[in-house]
Amino acid sequence: MENTDVNQEIGTAGTAPRYVAVPLKKEDTEYTKRMKQNFGFFGPVTFLYACLYAFCMFHNGSGVTFPFFMAGSLLFLCFSLSKLEISLKKGSAFYMVGMMLLAVSTFCTDDGRIIAYNKTGIFLLMMSLLLKQFFDTSRWQLGKYLAAICELVFASIGELGRPFADMAAYFKNHKDKQLGKVWYGVLGVVIAMPLLLVVLLLLSSADAVFREMTRTFLENLNLANIFNVIVRIVFLYFASYLLTAYLCKRSIKEEVTDKRKGEPVLAITITGMLSVLYLLFSGIQIVYLFLGQMQLPEGYTYAEYAREGFFQLLAVSILNLIIVLVAMSLFKESKVLKLVLTVMSFCTFIMIASSALRMIIYIRYYYMTFLRILVLWALVLLFFLFLGVVISIFSGKFGLFRYSVAVVTVLYLLLSFSHPDYIIAAVNVANASSEGTDFVRGEDDFFQNSEPYRDFSYLSRLSADAAPVLIPYMAGLGYDIDVFAEEIGGDRSIVVAETEKRNDGERISRSKQSGFGYYYLDSLKESTENFSLRTFNVSRYMALKQIAKYKTGL
Numbered sequence: 001m002e003n004t005d006v007n008q009e010i011g012t013a014g015t016a017p018r019y020v021a022v023p024l025k026k027e028d029t030e031y032t033k034r035m036k037q038n039f040g041f042f043g044p045v046t047f048l049y050a051c052l053y054a055f056c057m058f059h060n061g062s063g064v065t066f067p068f069f070m071a072g073s074l075l076f077l078c079f080s081l082s083k084l085e086i087s088l089k090k091g092s093a094f095y096m097v098g099m100m101l102l103a104v105s106t107f108c109t110d111d112g113r114i115i116a117y118n119k120t121g122i123f124l125l126m127m128s129l130l131l132k133q134f135f136d137t138s139r140w141q142l143g144k145y146l147a148a149i150c151e152l153v154f155a156s157i158g159e160l161g162r163p164f165a166d167m168a169a170y171f172k173n174h175k176d177k178q179l180g181k182v183w184y185g186v187l188g189v190v191i192a193m194p195l196l197l198v199v200l201l202l203l204s205s206a207d208a209v210f211r212e213m214t215r216t217f218l219e220n221l222n223l224a225n226i227f228n229v230i231v232r233i234v235f236l237y238f239a240s241y242l243l244t245a246y247l248c249k250r251s252i253k254e255e256v257t258d259k260r261k262g263e264p265v266l267a268i269t270i271t272g273m274l275s276v277l278y279l280l281f282s283g284i285q286i287v288y289l290f291l292g293q294m295q296l297p298e299g300y301t302y303a304e305y306a307r308e309g310f311f312q313l314l315a316v317s318i319l320n321l322i323i324v325l326v327a328m329s330l331f332k333e334s335k336v337l338k339l340v341l342t343v344m345s346f347c348t349f350i351m352i353a354s355s356a357l358r359m360i361i362y363i364r365y366y367y368m369t370f371l372r373i374l375v376l377w378a379l380v381l382l383f384f385l386f387l388g389v390v391i392s393i394f395s396g397k398f399g400l401f402r403y404s405v406a407v408v409t410v411l412y413l414l415l416s417f418s419h420p421d422y423i424i425a426a427v428n429v430a431n432a433s434s435e436g437t438d439f440v441r442g443e444d445d446f447f448q449n450s451e452p453y454r455d456f457s458y459l460s461r462l463s464a465d466a467a468p469v470l471i472p473y474m475a476g477l478g479y480d481i482d483v484f485a486e487e488i489g490g491d492r493s494i495v496v497a498e499t500e501k502r503n504d505g506e507r508i509s510r511s512k513q514s515g516f517g518y519y520y521l522d523s524l525k526e527s528t529e530n531f532s533l534r535t536f537n538v539s540r541y542m543a544l545k546q547i548a549k550y551k552t553g554l
Helices: 030-037 039-057 065-083 092-108 112-134 142-159 162-173 175-206 208-219 223-249 264-291 302-307 310-330 335-366 370-394 400-417 420-430 464-477 481-485 492-499 516-528 538-552
Strands: 004-009 018-023
Touching: 030 039, 030 162, 030 223, 039 065, 039 162, 039 223, 065 092, 065 112, 092 112, 092 400, 092 538, 112 142, 112 223, 112 400, 142 223, 142 400, 162 223, 175 208, 264 310, 264 335, 310 335, 310 370, 335 370, 370 400, 370 420, 420 464, 464 481, 464 516, 464 538, 481 516, 481 538, 516 538
Parallel strands: none
Antiparallel strands: 004 018
């Protein structure tokens, strides 16, 4: 019997002995043994790593310390692998560079959506990198990776007692030597504390910047903040240790079974019927939208026609990607199936192009928003993913998953560093007009048939990324940028009324423009109120420079 031992239980007089199956304790892997033997490294270094996290990320989700934390994370990973006698595998550099670039992007932007996407990307890349070091993932696909990541995150909670057990075993084996070091460490802390206080006072009086940092730090030293820091340290210490401990157990199944056992006729029938419908739809798109040679339905303009359907087409394109991948994964190889999947993929390219063209036409009439940029980006991503799918249909050796990871990472990095809010502000403001002025477009203007931009409420909700465009625009409209230094809160209409008076006492009439800038300044002030060396952020710094420029009139 697997993982069991048979023990004889002595029977009473006159009875036959009974045999009881007792489960055997699973032996530790070589990695688990090395981790336990090196608790002197893993215990303290994991704690220092958790402290680094608390210092870098405390009330500072997108400051200059974020790239340093990311670099520290990768350094911690490399040292940990070295202690476990594991060498970095080929291709690991791509994951590491990707994570560092996402970390740099995070400290260069103030857009909360991009920051959230960046951190999600870093998490997925880090989990994939960890799995790559401990397992042979060369044949893994997306489903296997996602299942392994979920198992790693949730099953590692079962290792909650490992730090305590490893520490007890380590001190038991190194009792005399380690206890002596502990006492010397405690004595060092006791001696260092008064010296640290004296040196801190001297350095504070020697440098104004350091003095301001010290003052800010002491002001933030309250019970809530101390509890916050302790929770962060405890969380990351256990999260890091438990993940490493579970990986060392190698409990995740490494092998991948070939599931292509389905009858291809079933897949051919389903995808074939869909392909016939897609071919008809694609023909209509080519004639109506791409060539524009047929009459539109009655009452429709091209703007209205383009407005309909781009989200539906995006959804169908994603659905087609899933269908093709499932057909390739679950059904036996068939030349007919390959042909049908190729036709289906070709039709999906037409749908992607149709959806992109509709979105571009829609932007031409209704200008830029973050969602519209995101849709265009998703369509470009789908195009490249389907390109990889078509290659993999005819080449079984093509590494589709690795290709997909590379495509998603590179394209997302382009989106992340592009600062969408800046693009939105630049395009929309360039097409806005003040009341009482004629708005004249050139003959080749992309927005030639659209009305002047008027959604100033949307502009007021943009992040600091848009400040290099919005602040000069607001100054040109006559906004009092000095109001940034004042307490705006409460009823902003009072501030708007007071600051819209010209020198001759007349009021500036701006209709919907009136007041949007003060809302923007208020949100900008809120995001920069704790701006310091530790929380330095490129986008917020550039916004403050614009404020200073137009406050002083330079």
